[in-house]
Amino acid sequence: MTERGATHPHFAAAAPERRWTKSLGELKSTLRQEAFAARGRWVWYVLPHGAFVAMRVNPETMRKELRIGRRTHPPLGAPPVDEQARAKWALELKTFRSYLGAESWRLVEDNYQSAVLVEAARPEPQAPPSCARCGRPAEAGPYKEQLCNACALELGRAESSARSGT
Numbered sequence: 001m002t003e004r005g006a007t008h009p010h011f012a013a014a015a016p017e018r019r020w021t022k023s024l025g026e027l028k029s030t031l032r033q034e035a036f037a038a039r040g041r042w043v044w045y046v047l048p049h050g051a052f053v054a055m056r057v058n059p060e061t062m063r064k065e066l067r068i069g070r071r072t073h074p075p076l077g078a079p080p081v082d083e084q085a086r087a088k089w090a091l092e093l094k095t096f097r098s099y100l101g102a103e104s105w106r107l108v109e110d111n112y113q114s115a116v117l118v119e120a121a122r123p124e125p126q127a128p129p130s131c132a133r134c135g136r137p138a139e140a141g142p143y144k145e146q147l148c149n150a151c152a153l154e155l156g157r158a159e160s161s162a163r164s165g166t
């Protein structure tokens, strides 16, 4: 156990340039910038309380991936830790997701001491509907076809004159 205020042994053991001493907000922008510059390789830091945070841009999907973890007991592969430790981990994960802007990212792996998250796919931009007759921007109306205001007005007139003509 580390005493309150004491640095975690994993933090102390890390190379100085891998130790993160600034805010989590700054970690977010630094990781993103460095991950883009690293062209697919992982960039990572160790935080004073012993957590590892790594990011890369997957070269195939071009989506960012985030790895958050700590090396604690039990070692990797051991059965899940107790309820209290799981709750603590869940809170830590939530905190990192929030500070690193990864709340909407998909959790693809979580073994209660490390987790992998993948950036959510951006929704395809929806093309605005266009008028079936003239191609200008249309609004959803009462007709089967999507029509712009001008064409809808014209259709309405044609229909009413057709009705009055019979």
Ligand SMILES: [Zn+2]
Pocket (backbone or CB within 6 Å): 131, 132, 133, 134, 135, 136, 147, 148, 149, 150, 151, 152
């Ligand atoms: Zn039209």
